[in-house]
Amino acid sequence: MARIDVNHIRHSYLPNPKKDSDFALKEVHHVFEDGGAYALLGPSGCGKTTLLNIISGLLHPSHGKLLFNGSDVTRLSTQERNIAQVFQFPVIYDTMTVYDNLAFPLRNRRVPEADVDRKVRETLDMIDLAAMANRKARRLTADQKQKISLGRGLVRSDVNAILFDEPLTVIDPHMKWVLRSQLKQLHRRFGYTMVYVTHDQTEALTFADRVVVMYDGEIVQIGTPAELFERPRHTFVGYFIGSPGMNVLPVALEGKTAMLGAQRIELPGAPKAEAGPVELGIRPEYVRLGREGMAVSVSKVEDVGRHKVVRANLEGREIAAVIGEDDEVPAEPKVRFDPAGINIYADSWRVEMGA
Amino acid sequence: MEKTWNNKAWFLVLPMLVLVAFSAVIPLMTVVNYSVQDTFGNNVFFWAGTEWFEDLLASDRFWEAMVRNLIFSFIILAIEVPLGIFIALNMPKKGWGVPVCLVLMALPLLIPWNVVGTIWQVFGRNDIGLLGYYVNAFGIDYNYVQDPFDAWVTVIIMDVWHWTSLVVLLCYAGLVSIPDAFYQAAKIDGASRWAVFRYIQLPKMQRVLLIAVLLRFMDSFMIYTEPFVVTGGGPGNSTTFLSIDLVKTALGQFDLGPAAAMSLVYFLIILLLSWVFYTVMTNYDAER
Numbered sequence: 314m315a316r317i318d319v320n321h322i323r324h325s326y327l328p329n330p331k332k333d334s335d336f337a338l339k340e341v342h343h344v345f346e347d348g349g350a351y352a353l354l355g356p357s358g359c360g361k362t363t364l365l366n367i368i369s370g371l372l373h374p375s376h377g378k379l380l381f382n383g384s385d386v387t388r389l390s391t392q393e394r395n396i397a398q399v400f401q402f403p404v405i406y407d408t409m410t411v412y413d414n415l416a417f418p419l420r421n422r423r424v425p426e427a428d429v430d431r432k433v434r435e436t437l438d439m440i441d442l443a444a445m446a447n448r449k450a451r452r453l454t455a456d457q458k459q460k461i462s463l464g465r466g467l468v469r470s471d472v473n474a475i476l477f478d479e480p481l482t483v484i485d486p487h488m489k490w491v492l493r494s495q496l497k498q499l500h501r502r503f504g505y506t507m508v509y510v511t512h513d514q515t516e517a518l519t520f521a522d523r524v525v526v527m528y529d530g531e532i533v534q535i536g537t538p539a540e541l542f543e544r545p546r547h548t549f550v551g552y553f554i555g556s557p558g559m560n561v562l563p564v565a566l567e568g569k570t571a572m573l574g575a576q577r578i579e580l581p582g583a584p585k586a587e588a589g590p591v592e593l594g595i596r597p598e599y600v601r602l603g604r605e606g607m608a609v610s611v612s613k614v615e616d617v618g619r620h621k622v623v624r625a626n627l628e629g630r631e632i633a634a635v636i637g638e639d640d641e642v643p644a645e646p647k648v649r650f651d652p653a654g655i656n657i658y659a660d661s662w663r664v665e666m667g668a
Numbered sequence: 669m670e671k672t673w674n675n676k677a678w679f680l681v682l683p684m685l686v687l688v689a690f691s692a693v694i695p696l697m698t699v700v701n702y703s704v705q706d707t708f709g710n711n712v713f714f715w716a717g718t719e720w721f722e723d724l725l726a727s728d729r730f731w732e733a734m735v736r737n738l739i740f741s742f743i744i745l746a747i748e749v750p751l752g753i754f755i756a757l758n759m760p761k762k763g764w765g766v767p768v769c770l771v772l773m774a775l776p777l778l779i780p781w782n783v784v785g786t787i788w789q790v791f792g793r794n795d796i797g798l799l800g801y802y803v804n805a806f807g808i809d810y811n812y813v814q815d816p817f818d819a820w821v822t823v824i825i826m827d828v829w830h831w832t833s834l835v836v837l838l839c840y841a842g843l844v845s846i847p848d849a850f851y852q853a854a855k856i857d858g859a860s861r862w863a864v865f866r867y868i869q870l871p872k873m874q875r876v877l878l879i880a881v882l883l884r885f886m887d888s889f890m891i892y893t894e895p896f897v898v899t900g901g902g903p904g905n906s907t908t909f910l911s912i913d914l915v916k917t918a919l920g921q922f923d924l925g926p927a928a929a930m931s932l933v934y935f936l937i938i939l940l941l942s943w944v945f946y947t948v949m950t951n952y953d954a955e956r
Contacts, residue, residue: 366852369856371852371856390855392855392858396856398853398856401849402849404849404850404852404853406867406868406871408867408871417859417863417867418857421857421858421859421860421863422858462853465853466856
């Protein structure tokens with residue numbers, strides 16, 4: 314296990330990067346603590362996989378350094394770094410049996426055959442494929458194959474870190490849940506440093522202690538699931554996390570009041586003045602629908618099972634509100650914003666509010 | 669629903685049957701016709717029964733040509749397949765080198781057979797040929813016109829030059845279809861270069877390799893033009909393969925009966941081998 318320092322790493326796939334937009338990773342500076350379970354969350358193309366491949370050594374960064382437990386590994390090859398990585402699509406060795414597939418990483422490292430057998434059997438039990446140990450791997454279904462890929466990532470116990478690159482994409486929803494909790498359990502038992510790349514917020518929030526949200530080659534926020542939900546540092550995090558995402562409304566500031574068109578919204582404190590367009594962010598969970606507050610016209614009510622999502626129009630802006638499964642939409646609907654859920658953004662970045 | 673039982677469906681197959689009849693069955697039947705008759709010219713034919721077939725199967729000349737042909741096929745497969753794999757593995761996977769390599773590889777395949785023969789015929793001559801002249805200049809006695817061994821070497825090198833590209837291109841197609849993730853996973857798993865070849869590249873090339881072996885075997889078993897142009901089957905009969913022998917019999921000696929019997933046996937052998945390969949390949953697919 315290792316602590317991983319990502320030290321001012323920038324990476325570009327172009328030979329001579331000049332502009333900022335030439336970089337797939339703009340600048341990442343972060344420490345993955347030893348034994349932590351991290352999720353890298355972000356939309357496709359935001360640089361998650363690039364960062365992961367830099368950690369595993371499949372890519373070498375254009376700038377910056379990578380440290381494992383304080384020693385520089387930036388120029389070391391993948392083999393020398395002793396990392397396990399599981400890829401998005403199953404990678405299996407067609408001609409081998411399930412057992413041999415799992416034994417492969419160990420045998421390549423000349424682990425004694427007795428230990429290989431013990432570790433492989435343990436892993437087979439873990440991924441629930443013990444009954445198929447002697448089957449040819451190529452005859453299995455896609456999710457069984459992916460379990461083999463996962464198993465190959467887990468079979469070595471001495472690795473510095475285990476990296477997962479959207480490993481559950483091809484797995485059935487039900488199985489996804491089972492495997493995810495197994496990974497979590499493994500993490501608790503063995504204390505691996507795990508980094509899990511995903512674009513699925515549920516997956517990120519249930520797997521990780523700390524979620525690293527990436528956007529356009531940069532880390533925009535690192536935090537616990539609750540922090541990401543309550544205090545998104547960037548409007549992107551607000552949109553991206555939560556279903557539906559945060560309502561973001563352009564406002565004008567007047568001390569402790571935000572002006573949204575003709576409406577005045579009282580803020581819990583006066584935001585520190587910043588340059589750039591000012592926006593107010595509020596999660597649909599903090600929008601109270603009732604008989605008092607700002608008048609809205611409801612355009613649609615979606616029943617998503619546990620609760621209802623109300624889509625409404627406030628001062629010409631689309632907003633969403635979440636109400637209970639049994640709540641009704643009043644005849645003349647009005648909304649109030651719960652001050653606890655209000656965040657103010659200047660130029661898309663969150664600003665603190667004073668007293 | 670009540671099924672109507674009649675033979676009207678045959679009318680639907682008729683056009684195809686007629687086409688196949690004219691293109692294959694009728695020409696083949698004339699060969700069958702020749703193979704069971706004897707003639708002394710003037711279009712007078714006598715019934716010969718199975719005599720030509722019995723003669724053929726008892727003749728040393730036929731079996732020698734057959735053995736020569738099998739040895740030839742075996743040697744060129746033993747060279748072209750490993751060499752083809754080796755070249756394919758070392759070809760660039762991206763960048764400007766890809767089109768350059770592909771065009772270079774495709775060039776020999778685009779040259780007509782008899783031109784290939786002529787090229788090597790001249791290339792190997794020890795008076796004016798670049799190869800022949802310099803090999804002799806280095807003190808190696810090389811003369812494909814008089815020495816059977818040199819003739820074999822020339823014919824084999826010519827075939828390797830002409831056809832290794834086919835194996836290369838097929839293998840290359842198999843190789844580039846392997847997703848990057850496999851190589852990445854192999855790095856993560858600490859696999860050696862050999863293990864990558866043995867467990868990733870070879871299995872992925874297996875199918876195309878099977879096709880390559882099939883094509884090369886068939887082609888080399890039917891080889892005619894190139895050795896005919898270079899050596900004319902000589903010196904003596906040393907490079908007389910089945911098809912050359914067949915043409916010598918049919919057109920050189922004008923022995924239509926024996927030649928027809930020979931081509932039928934030749935045809936049956938090829939048919940049998942095709943069937944064997946087909947079965948192996950379909951079984952292999954079913955197993956997957």
